Structures are given as structure tokens and as C-alpha cells.
Amino acid sequence: MASSSSHSDIPVSSSLSRNLDVFVSFKSSDTRDNIVDHLFTAFSPQEISTYKYDPTVPVDKSIVHTLIKAIKDSQISLLIFSENYADSYLCLEELACIMKCKDERGLIVMPVFYHVDPKDVQKLTGKYGEALEKHELENKDKVESWKKALVDASSIAGWEVNHIANGNESRYIKEIVETILNRLNRL
Template identity: 55%
Template structure:
């Protein structure tokens, strides 16, 4: 049984799993910047990996320390045995530690991931030729991840990438910081709260002090 997420000590809010050759300088770069700008402490390997540290153990440790794992499934994600090991480990953490997993299907259909069709079928054909003993575990992990509720980039915000990323970041933020959910009738308050979150750098450690100045007789709760 997965342990309660509230009892865990998380270092990062979000861990990003992605195929660098596909998305590092494009979609993932924009997503990462949007997360950081919204005060969400995010692990992306080329931003947080200490120079000279072995990539495997460092990334596995970062997964363990992350509240949410966001997996960006792109066309060539399954070509990388490391990416497949990564998603397998993430799905294990989901079951064992109650980690939240949110997939983004970037220019691929969820069924391609779930059933290993198209480019994913080609990638697995190559893995099987190499007699890789991890294929069965990889297939199981992709099936489970492909069945999770997530986002298809072509459908979010009608395919507009910047608007779609904003929508995804807002959803992630609401999962991390439910205290910031506000009445939609309070016009303009959401933007102000997003700015406050960014300035507080929530999740980055340390202590912050906030002073509230109001009219005489006002009560802050």
C-alpha cells in the first residue's frame, strides 16, 4: 500500500522526465520556466544536476525527493533505455510512496504509449533485438502511465502551446498549493496570488516573513 503523501518530506515540487533530443530546448524549456516563475521548485537535469555527479543515481534520488513527477512523452521517448528506466522507477514510486504522476503526451497519442504503437513499437522492436531483459518492466510501466489522466498537447488550449503550458502549470499549482484556490468572482485576485507565490519561492526552502497591512479594524486570518 502506498504511504500517505502528507507524511513524506519532499525536496522538489516537480520532477520533469523527458527525452532531451526531442524537447529539451523547446517544450520542456518553456514548461520549466513557467513552473519556476510560478514559484514551483522544479528538477530538470541540466538545471539541477551538480557538475561531475553520476547521472543515474542523481536522477533517481531527485525522483524520490519530488512531490509530483511530470512525464513528457514525445515521439522518441521510448528510444532511450534511460528514459524507460526512469518512467519505470517513477511508476514504482507512485505505488510505494504516493507520488503524483502527471503525463503530457507531446505530439503522440496516449494509445501509442499505452499499447506501444507507432514510434514506440519501432523502439521496442529494437530493444528486443538487443535482448534487453528490462523490456517487460518497461512495457508495464508505459501501460500504467498511458492510462493516467494527463494532457495531450494538441488538445490543450486548442493546440496553442504557451496557453496550454499555462493551463498545465495552473493545474499543477492547484495540486501543490490548494490554499491558493480562490473564488473566481474575485476579479484580479488570482494574478496577485500567483505573483505572491513567485516572490515567496514556495518549496525552495528557508523561512519567509510576510507582513499584512490593512485598514484599521481589519482582521487577517
């Protein structure tokens, strides 16, 4: 769950669960009122614990520390790559932390390509390439690690929502939740 580069659309709750099942990284303006809302609704009856933002809390770059703690407390990270995901400083910081936790402690990473071509993410082209060029101006020291994280994450087998159940959102939400439940049960 991440915000735009203006940091105005993603607030964070101040309290965290100890052992979260799933941390969802997403670009709020692209996904909050559709796939992400449906996922959180589907997680609830299954008692899948997730990290949720509090919309009343102001967002700034200091929130990264809270997000990193939530990622480290999670067993699975669900990456919702959407059209404007790479525009967000917070999304990219989350992603870098998620991939580091994958390498260091075996965090399970599950990408979802939400109306984006996985090749654009992996090859850093299209909107992803444009976003990274813009980040070069303000965050040059971080861009290389973000690029690596994007390439590595997009190389993991995931879901292309346009190719699951002919894009039927309720069906692919069900498939994602069932896969998460199966992975959690194995843990």
C-alpha cells in the first residue's frame, strides 16, 4: 500500500500487529477502491491479518519506518503493481524493503499485475521507466536499488489480472486469497 509521490493519499495507522499474515503494497489512487478494497474484504472472514492504513493520519516520508516494521512483521507480501505504482516514493521504499526481507529471511512475495504488462515492470519501460527517470532528480541515490527491486519482484511468478478468469475481479480475488491461505497453512 503506498501513495503517490505527493504522499497525500496514504495514511498509516499507528498500531501494528505482531505477526501479520500479509502486507499489501499498492498505489492507493490506482487500487484502493477496487482490488485492494476487495482483497481486504475477502481477507477478513478468513482471519488473514493485514496491515491497514488509518486515513486520518497525515502522510510524510517519516512513515517509511512504520511501513518497514509492518513488512518485517509479515509472513507474506502481496505486491499490487498498477499503472502508477512506480510514481510513489513510498511504494518503491516498501518494495526495496520487501525484496530485502525476501532475500534475508525468506519473506514470501506474491506479485499481482493490475492492468499493467509485467514486461513493463521487468524491463522498466512505459510508465515504470518514466517514473524512475523522474525519481532520478530527487532520489538518485535510491533509484538503482528500486530498479533492482522492481526487476527482481517482477521476475517472480504472479497474477496478471487481465488473464485470470477473463478479468472477473471476484474470481481472481478468490484465487489470490486461496493461494495466500494455502501458503499460510504451510507455514
